[in-house]
Amino acid sequence: MTQEIPRDAYRAIEDIVGPDNISADPAFLDSYAFQWLAELVRPNRSHYMPRPWAVVLPGSTEEVAAVTRVCNKYRIKVKPISTGWYHWAAPMKDDAPTVQLDLRRMDKIIEIDEKNMFAIVEPYVICAQLQAEAMKRGLNINIIGAGCSTSIVASACAYFGGGPSSYYLGHNSDNLLGQEWVTPAGEIIRTGSLSSGCGWFCSEGPGPSPRGITRGVLGSRGGLGTYTKCAVKLGPWQGPPVLEPKGTLPGYRLPIPDNFRVYTIGAPDWDSWANCYYEIYDNGVGYIFHRQFNLAGADLAAALWLNYIDPAKTLNDVETSVKDPEIQKITEEARISFQFIMQGNSIEDIQLQDKILNEILRRTGCYKVKRFCEPDMAEFTNMYMQRLGHKHCNFIWAGGYMGSWMQPGTPDFVKKYVPLAIEGFYRDQQSHKLVECGGDAMMGCGSTLAGGGYFGLEQFVSYDPNDNDSIDACVKHMEDAIADTAAHGIPPGKELLYLQIGWTDERIWDALAMMPQQFVLNFQRKIKEAFDPNSLGDRNYPWLPEGWGQAASASTGAPKPQPGTECKPATK
């Protein structure tokens, strides 16, 4: 199992970062191989992704570049990780020598430009840190749906970056104003206005945008080099300069300023819910807009959260609470609901937003969920949503969760697939091997685009990663969800993205070859050829081998490569 990095390569890297910043100790390597979701895709339900051959802690962009050049010399793959969540943060192949770059030493907020409303950060700066500093300057950042423990560089440069505040503040990949990228070949490239020595104020130009080359919609997820700095746009914050929560953990409560409102909005049906979303977009009210608490499942959410805010309670109390008629009433009231926070530039502004929201509710038949709008729950909601410091509650039931569905679109599109997702999840819960929280554990942003209009809901499937039967049931649900979507002409959701991590290259290419717009994947192959000539990146940056797939073959006449072809682009 232990595969050793060549001694000369190890020494060369050690010379760059120092002996304290490289390790090939098997136990240390295992702590990087062990990743959330691995058990869903690895043989024998192993919790380990492929083990890196060494872990390196670079301290600067120059060190990242130098290490990468050494890896090119020895043909060792490079896989960066920052705060680290998801199985794709690990090496992808058991037999491919890989150095994991742990970027935790690069943890500085380099600058917050208050006047021009942007911040420049290194990869190990997390959202909570930057938010705390930005708020002191009357500014805020979009914290992504995965929560404030995540790296800003990772979400802005290498993944999608949508979150509850994206409706107001945009998503991080759109807020990216420039990035410093160490290519898989070890070259340092700066994008946007920075490339002209003009600072970080603009993400584009001059000339073709390298930003588009490196990230696309989903980002390269560590599969195409290492991002070592980025600038992100900040937005206005009208709240206090420092968040001062009160109460006892875990349900800390954030007092609600006079110019804020915090609501949980309920809808009688999915049509009303969609109409409410449209009306909110059209009227431009709101700051944070998210279907959050339903991660616990619509049958259990009210019982869970009302117990969670009581420091003396445990999950055992939830079991009792669900039988309480009062809780059951709240459960029904909140069954189709979302969290909504409005920020006013003044008292008059928030009063106006309040009036508009009340009118929207009147017109759409939606309503404020009374118990969730009472001070204790409202203040807890305010804390949860402003900081997103409780996102690990995603795992609260059993320690494992996997998100299925999550196809983005308009509210009318989402409301069409929600019943299918509910029906499928309810069916799969009959195995009793998944947490039985009702069919609807759909959660997600109110919009991932600033101003509204575009979002998806993710089905939160909770399973026990310490129970192979439960893991199997989760995998079956993923496969069922893919079949359910296909049966209704809907593209697959996140479950496919997760499962593909365990596929062979050939199987992935076969799947990619079935997708529309294959010219994109062929174009990305050329990008890979240009920037990753020794194939040090991995499959998280998707591309198609030349001639692979029907459309490409038809257009180029190139024969389809045989299975077993190495995952490496053709050399120039």
Place this chain on the structure above:
Amino acid sequence: MTLENYRADAMRCTRCAYCKWIPFDLIKSARFSKGCPSIEAGKFHAYSAGGRLVTALSLMDGRSTVTEKVKESVFKCNLCGQCDVSCKICRYDMEPLDAMRELRATLVEGNHTLPQLAPVIESLREEFNMVEQPAEKRGDWAKEFEVKDLTKEKAEFVFHAGCRYSFDGDLAHVARTCVKILQKVAVDFGILGMNEMCCGGRAYDMGYRTDFQTRANANLKAWKRAGVKTVITPCAECFHTFSRKYTAKAGSQIKVIHMVQFVDELIKAGKLKLAKPVKLKVTYHDPCHLGRQGEPYVPWDGKEKKIFGQAVCYDPPKPKYNGAFGVYQPPRDVLKAIPGLQVVEMERIKEAAWCCGAGGGAREAYPEFSRCTANERLEEAQSTGADAIASACPWCERNFTDATHAGGAKLKVFDIIELVGQAMGEEGQ
């Protein structure tokens, strides 16, 4: 318990990294947002609670072996419990702190010990203290007092000074002030003097379970013989050990009070007057073992059960130790009761307090790491504008004092009891 008992914790860890930070809701600045001294020093993921769970799993499954680096990653940690608090913000089914303790015990049982710890363990076995001093000098701090000798007499209360207050010449005056307070309010108490023995708590945290058990049995026997109902201690580590570990591991029924709690009750009952102004701007450092690890013990003997198909809970319900109900307010109330004293708070307080660096054997095994941890706290204290940092544990005070002497932030270091003594008109030294 064995390490295998924590396999489920490891399998359910999602590598979320919450264990590396203070609870996110409490972050007020980037500078003071981090919560784990170990990962800040060791940097690799293996130096975090999550990383140690994986190490445990990897060792149990034979994927790796105990190397020198593994030993360092396991022991270069204060066991301060910040990780435990942050993990449990969102989880009811994880016990990372207990798992880390079990991993240490497993290594010690396998003779994977640290040579740096050998002298203190030897001292514990031979001299019954953790500070490598001769046992016969243990009671010297109390020579000036006429106090019941509980090896010969009986009393309702025993005052347990602890190893550090007993032997540390810079701190022994705190123990003396405690005795003066107890005498002033006429409590029926005594001491064991030269025959007092280490609580064993630090040995437990270092992985030496048998040595802990020996000390626990001996102390409980001595107290029983003296008719003791309540133990009062000014040491946070002793407090935690007596209140949590003795009850859980040795069936103790003895009531345990930290001296600060006792003083707080006296002040609130009007039995202790603090009249002399102490003109000082002070910030309070929550000792880990009084704060987040200071929650009362609740007996539990149960097992895991599944509800709603796969949700994990326990039958009967398992007590939560997440730092919610630590001893946070009494020390603050005592400080506020001292006339002239201005109390300012640091950013990381109560359950989110940064460790002093002395715990878990780190002071003994990795002194530079221990000092760096103390320096980080002193910098935070200094950022408040305080003249002094006060605590309620001699290990914190020793570590802070040493750090200031080694070039750390120039702050005065006090025990709360020392400040109480000054307000009572006692000079204390």
